[in-house]
Amino acid sequence: MTPCTPQERMATVIAREVRDGETVAVGTLAPVPASGVLLAHFTHAPRARVVLLNHPDYWPFRQGSKEFYDFAQRGGFDLFFLSGGQIDRHGNLNLIAVGDVERPRVRLPGGAGSAMLYYLARRVIVFRTEHSPRIFVERVDHVASPGSSPPEVARPGGPWKVVTPLCVFRFDRERKALVVESVHPGVTREELARRTGFALDDVGSVEVIPEPTSGELHLLRTRVREAVAKTYPQFAETAFTR
Amino acid sequence: MAVPGHVGSDYERLRPEFKVIPNPYDPAQPVMIVPAIRCDAALIHALAATPDGTLLLDHMEDDALLAQASRVVIASAERIVTRDELGRAGEGVVLEGIHVTAVVELPRGAHPTFVRGLYAVDAAHLSEYVVAARDDEAFRDYLARYVHGPKDHAAYLALLT
Structure with a gap:
């Protein structure tokens, strides 16, 4: 295994999902997606329109987050990123609370725009740097953003992939469920099963994610790190191999 | 809506x-x-303000929207300037004074958060707050030291290391 950090690995996976020419947006508290999108922008996606919340160089709006949300509601984003305090096998995200809402065990930050963006952004990649049974659960306690909707609900977009330090899940739209698509090098089926709170489909034949190339790692540790530091200085200090 | x-x-x-x-x-x-949110009061901090309450606001924040949703708007500003100076005071969006109830000059009024281009987040102070917020007694001490103790904002700023 190439020596690199989990964040570098995840950012590389995310970069490979960005397509040239798309309009790609990254919201709040999302340094790993921001790194991945910039890596793509600096390599195979120079014509992508990149929107990074709170970044001085990648924020093409003048009227606060309202203008951003209005743009998203028009279907302006091809790719967006969300996360969750709990994520379940059906792609449901919980950003509300763990346990009873009135007396929560953990009060999560709230759904904010997630219950709109999960419907309106054409492809949503869910990311989480912790892959554990407390995060990846059979059923979330509260659904801030449902993974799927009945056909009568207007929903041009939805979950596409879930990226973690262990694997990539693909969202199967017919089964309305997460399916393991690939694993990072060295991750065994036993480890993945042990660290996931819902039963996995057969993962015997899943692909191994290609290692980040030396070119990808070099860019991440130089241009991407410098750009990300403008929004996430602490992340830039700790997430990249020096 | x-x-x-x-x-x-x-x-x-x-x-x-x-x-x-x-x-x-x-x-x-x-x-x-969903019903529109109608706030009783909004407290917002501006980059600069004129004496009639017209504000220069960070264009990446939603303060103008918040002000328009609120019955009473109390603004603090890094500095009070003339109308001519407001246009030259820096990057931002202008909110007309018709939306603003009261305005006060308060340099470093956003502490421990930031004002873009002027000062950064005080991460050490926020960490101190987060630790204090974990238990009631520590939080009472925090409030006594930083909120109820200082006689004004200058005295508060003087406490900071």
């Missing part, structure tokens, strides 16, 4: 004031409507 998405989420259960109705323009399609 109507909000896209949201239908089928637990906001239907948790927020009874959010209603799902047939979309009047396409009745087969459910749509969620």
